[in-house]
Amino acid sequence: MALTRISPLLATLGLSAALLSAPAVATDVLLDFSGNICGTGSDQACGNGSAIGQGYGDIAGLLDVSHRSFQAGTGATLEGALKYWSTGYSGLQDVAWGGSNPDSHVAEFVFAPGAGFRVTLNSMDFGDYLNRNDGSSATVLDLLTGETLWSSGAFDAGLTPLTFAPGVSSANGLVLRFGPDSYNTAIDNISLTVTAVPEPGAWALLAAGLGLIGALRRRREMV
Structure with a gap:
C-alpha cells in the first residue's frame, strides 16, 4: 500500500x-565574414565593397540575422546591407562595415532567436581602417524593449584590433550598433550562442x- x-x-x-540534469541545447555561431557570403543569396564570392547577404548567419528555426547602416540621429536606412572588406582594418581579415561617411553613419546587426530560444552575444572584434582613429562606440540593446544591455564607451582600435565581451543575452533578441564612424570602423568575429529556453x-x-x-x-x- x-x-x-x-x-x-x-x-x-x-x-x-x-x-x-538535462544539458541545455546550445548552438555556437561565429560571424567571421569569410567565404562566399555576399549577394542576395548569401552564397557569392565577396570583393571589397560587396554587400553582405542578409541570409548570412541565419539558422532556420534558431536564429535570424539582419544588418544595415543608417544615419545617426535620424535612423534613416542608408543601405539595406553592410559591406565586406578584406584587409586594412587593424590587421583583421574579412570584416563588415557600413555607410559612406566617416562622421555620422551607424552600423547595426539584429540577432533574433527562434521561438523557445535565447541568444547571447559573447564577443566581437573592432578595427580601424588604416589607423584613422576617427572614434566610435558600440552598444547592445534588447530587441523588444530597447533597453541598453551593454555599452563599450568611446574607442579607437588603431593598429591593434579591440575585443569586447558583452556576455549579454535575451529571448527577445539583441541589437548591436556601432558608430558614428562605421565607415572607418569595422567589425569581425562576432561570437553568439543560441540556447533553448525550458518550456513553462x-x-x-x-x-x-x-x-x-x-x-x-x-x-x-x-x-
Whole structure:
C-alpha cells in the first residue's frame, strides 16, 4: 500500500531530476565574414565593397540575422546591407562595415532567436581602417524593449584590433550598433550562442515535484 502511494512521487522525482540534469541545447555561431557570403543569396564570392547577404548567419528555426547602416540621429536606412572588406582594418581579415561617411553613419546587426530560444552575444572584434582613429562606440540593446544591455564607451582600435565581451543575452533578441564612424570602423568575429529556453510546463512539473517532496517530508515529521 505504501509503495503504491509513493510511486507517483518517485515518478515525479525522476522527471524533475531529468529536467535538472538535462544539458541545455546550445548552438555556437561565429560571424567571421569569410567565404562566399555576399549577394542576395548569401552564397557569392565577396570583393571589397560587396554587400553582405542578409541570409548570412541565419539558422532556420534558431536564429535570424539582419544588418544595415543608417544615419545617426535620424535612423534613416542608408543601405539595406553592410559591406565586406578584406584587409586594412587593424590587421583583421574579412570584416563588415557600413555607410559612406566617416562622421555620422551607424552600423547595426539584429540577432533574433527562434521561438523557445535565447541568444547571447559573447564577443566581437573592432578595427580601424588604416589607423584613422576617427572614434566610435558600440552598444547592445534588447530587441523588444530597447533597453541598453551593454555599452563599450568611446574607442579607437588603431593598429591593434579591440575585443569586447558583452556576455549579454535575451529571448527577445539583441541589437548591436556601432558608430558614428562605421565607415572607418569595422567589425569581425562576432561570437553568439543560441540556447533553448525550458518550456513553462517543464518548470511547473519541476515545481510540483519539489512541492511533493516537501509535503512528504512534513507528513513524516508529523508522524
